[in-house]
Amino acid sequence: MAFREYKIGSRLFGVALGGSMLITLYMPTVDMTSVAVTETGLVKQLSYGRIGGFSYEDPLLQGKGKPKTVTLTKDPATGADMEPVQAYVYEPGIPFPSGINHPRTLGPGATELSLDKGRIAEADDSAGAVFVIKRGTHQGETLHYIENASATRGWKYDQVLNAGGDANTAYVGSGKIMFVREGCWWCHTLLPEQTQDWQYFGIPPRLGDFNGESPTAFGSDRKAPDLLHVGSRNSSKEWMMMHFFNPRLVQPHSIMPRYDYLWGDKDADGKAIDYDGWRAAYNEYAAGNTLTPPDVPSYQSDSEIRYLMDFILSLK
């Protein structure tokens, strides 16, 4: 029996699918990669590190292998006073973000500035490095770029960490991991919409705000307020602590889960946290039997809740 071979059909099928992928994958990517990174985009990639999800350095999403964000008011090398600067500290072995490893992703202009003025090609992740964000002009256009402060100013990673101290250090990159792992983005979007969200949730992101960030964790199903600029609306650590431990402490109608387990077993003084006792006392308060709720335990400086709060408060 002579079978039909469907030659024309299969060729047309290839043309149709190939054409579709040309229009919907190749062309948009060309457009999107031709945009220079904004300051926001640089802040995000430098403070988040290489990848915000599953990775070699952090397979179980515990927040390992991420940089630290340090706010400096004194030059760590000379000790002289200076304008406050955010320094992104990569200790030895912490992998660099996309913009350092693949400067092309910074977009036209920012790539050249970061390479020439910022000397990012000299950074070596096995020796550790400190980066800062600078403004410069490239062919008449003012752009932000990455400066490798270890090369240009001689800042060592340990000097910067010591100069900042724990109070001025934020675990933003590790916090992004908590945000992804705990599924915050299933309810809280990171994408104020271009249409109606301006007044309440702030300015929608721009095209260059994402270069080098991975994943963007926009979220698609908003069951709770957008968080892209939450740090500008509310910067109270006390409020955040109460809200994470039990959201009903500050917002009786909230349907957010309790994230008390991120405190771990011990509080800041090393004492065991009595969760059962806390919940029993809270239930008494919720039932109206006591006037005040129990105090929220303090957290250890390297606890997961610290990471998450540092990340949330960094969303300006």
Next chain:
Amino acid sequence: MLKYLFKRNEDIPPGSAAVFFGFSSIMWFVIGTGLGSFNAAKLAFPDFVMGSELFSFGHMRQVHVFAVIFGWISMAFAMAMMYITPALGNTKLWSEKLGVWNCFLWNFGLSLGLVLLWFGVSSGREYSDFPWVIDLYIAAFMALPLALNVWMTIINRRTQGIYTTNWFFGASVFMVTIVFIVGNSPEWFNLTGLSEAYMTWWFAHNVLGLWITPVAAAIAYYTVPKVTGNPLYSHRIGHLHFWSVVVFYSTPAAHHLMSAPLPEWLKSFASVEGVLILVPAIAFVSNLLLTMTGKWHMFVENVEIKFTITGVMLAIPLNMQGGFQQTRAINWYVHGTGWIVAHAHLALLGFSTFLEGAAVYYGLQTLLRRKLYSLALANFHFWFLLIGFAIYWISMTIAGLIQGAGKIYEVPYIDVVIAEHPYMIARWIGGTMVFTGNLVWLYNMYMTAKAGTEIPEGRLPHELAYER
């Protein structure tokens, strides 16, 4: 299943792979909808089960999504392909042994992936959440063996042409493999930023458009003519459906990110292509409903037709929503609200589940050569699915409209949460009904395999449905 893994191909009874896939899919459906019901309870009552990260909403949500997409829907598809492709080619499945291995590796890989997701090991990309190791596993051990079996069965067919269903099967297993590998490539090649976010949605859109929708439709192209005995109304409208799926459904991915800063030309293009999705939809629905001519009594009497035609009719609101909600005129209102959640469940729990349910009902009876154990329980299952789904869909649509209003009038968000509360409870009730119906289904199919009346040679199960 395990005893067949190391047997010679000839010693494995034909249809084994389909039966294993069929029962696996039902079990995953029970697990997936059980998780869905659990998650819905947490949205209505946030302190329901607390204190452990493993039972928190953020850890359970994606396990539900992937259990139903990869476990229920895709395994039911694999089941349908394992028996429909050879039946339409008048031949045997190319390799029954590969099919059995495929089913085993599918269950194993999916369980592993879901446990990882459950513990929070995620790539952080919606709908491609599995870490890249699992992605590679899925491509190599789940998608490719299935594709190989379908293609080789079609190539070795003993019929002159290829029937509509098999075009769709052959093309979809190819397209889903491509889409899966390309869509997950940001993770392997460390693509970042907006390109990565867009690729994530390109993947999510095309899995729906080039896998779930066409395969579900292809199943209906088989079930309706087979069970009613009517020939397909029009082969040519089938062509229109097929080609418009390939051209129109593969292009509007950007409409999922209408409010993100993507290039404007891309959003406009996607929006227009998105409306054109109505072309395949109308072709499909009209073709199937016209095939029913003269046999509408079977919509009431016959369980497979009842499921299939319900699914086909649910494709009407599905595509009306899908075509128009992504235009700028409507999207600004409903984007990111419960409306979209309702729409997603209309596609997966409404349209596609009803079509696959029919394929699994029909296939298991045919392959096991046993009549359904209880028609009453099958009807119970149907009505619990339909009513449970309807409660879910209506409540989430209303919740979405409330959220949309809250969004455009910039109401403090907590007021929206308060207003949504009754609908969250309704959602949980609807989801629990679906779960209950599926438990009954699992029992019914288990008893069918064990104690169903044997179907004599040469008879079809639906002919005997009302005989004792």
